[in-house]
Amino acid sequence: MTSFEDRLTAMCARVNARADVSELSLRVTDRSGEIDAAWSAPGARATHCIASSTKPFAAALILRRVASGELGLDQPLVSIVPRDELTGLNRVGGTDRADELTVRDVLAHTSGIPNYYAAKALDPNSDIAAVTAADPGWSYSDALEIARGMEAKFAPHSGRAEYSFTNYQLVTRVIEVVTGVPLAEALTREIIEPMGLRDTALLTPASLELFDRASPVLHGRQSYRGARRLASLGAEGALVSSTADTMRFLRAMLDGEALGDGMLQRALSDRLPIFPGASYGLGVMALTLPRLLTGLPRPGLLIGHAGMTGHFMFGDPVSGLAAVGTTNQLADPRRSIRVLIGALRAARSVSRG
DSSP states (O other), X not given: OOHHHHHHHHHHHHHHTSXXXXXXXXXXXXXXSSOEEEEEOTTOOSOEEOGGGGHHHHHHHHHHHHHXXXXXXXXXXXXXXXXXXXXXXXXXXXXXXXXXXXXXXXXXXXXXXXXXXXXXXXXXXXXXXXXHHHOOOOOHHHHHHHHHTSOOOSOTTSSOOOOOHHHHHHHXXXXXXXXXXXXXXXXXXXIITTTTOTTOEEOOTTOTHHHHHSOOEEETTEEEOOHHHHHTOGGGTOEXXXXXXXXXXXXXXXXTTTTOTTHHHHHHHTOEEEETXXXXXXXXXXXXXXXXXXXXXXXXXXXXXXXXXXXXXXXXXTTOOEEEEEOOBSSOHHHHXXXXXXXXXXXXXXXXX
């Protein structure tokens, strides 16, 4: 066994032994094929909820149409979505900004539309299993109505970005209008089947069994049973997938297959800070991690996305080194980033001898 595999196995076993990690899964590859390793907890299920790592899949459906000229990034949303759905989502200075919202804004979180999901936050001191199991979920209209009751912090495309799940409720709507089919069907027809993603499907109110067949999700040390909550997310974060499938998609994104000709660079060209150490482009997240932590041969960006369930998929577009995985933990997103860093450092041991 190589030193890389030894280090990866030791790290994964150590992390998976934690009571706040559920069925750890990890896969690491590089473009050359020299590195290709996977680790899953003994008895782990093949699939897991990838949460916001769904966003690049959904963004790809729009970016491909931008590449073909069918849609424009600066096209007003009111030319696609009925105006009454956009009215009141962003009021700044007493002015309703519905006419100013663009396709770019919802993809890049530059719309200024408030994050309705903040109203859905769980009390960690409650019985998470009981509360989430009883939650009936919500509709697109419900989400927009919650957002209308919240204060917008800035006008659209004003040089700021703020992560808002409401944006991707609207991305779902745009996709369904331009494709003429539900999001699940559009994803299956244009991405899942053509790429051979055998373990990937959108969780919807009609397919809740996907949640039960996937790895259990924790909130702290409590069980999370929010299948209907996740099924309400659509493009925000409702995909169920596997590390093999998410790696296939991530590699396709890094190599230009997934988004359309030249769209990855375009998606990253005007990214803005959105979290500490993370910036955001058009449905794509970029991490800036110190070289000392990652062991990569040069400082740079890791491109991909992360999700609230502890899912991550990031790769170095230059070397092609990529890691995807999940801790299935809602309450500690930092844990998954530490796993990502550990995987990258282990992979670097291959080239070091």
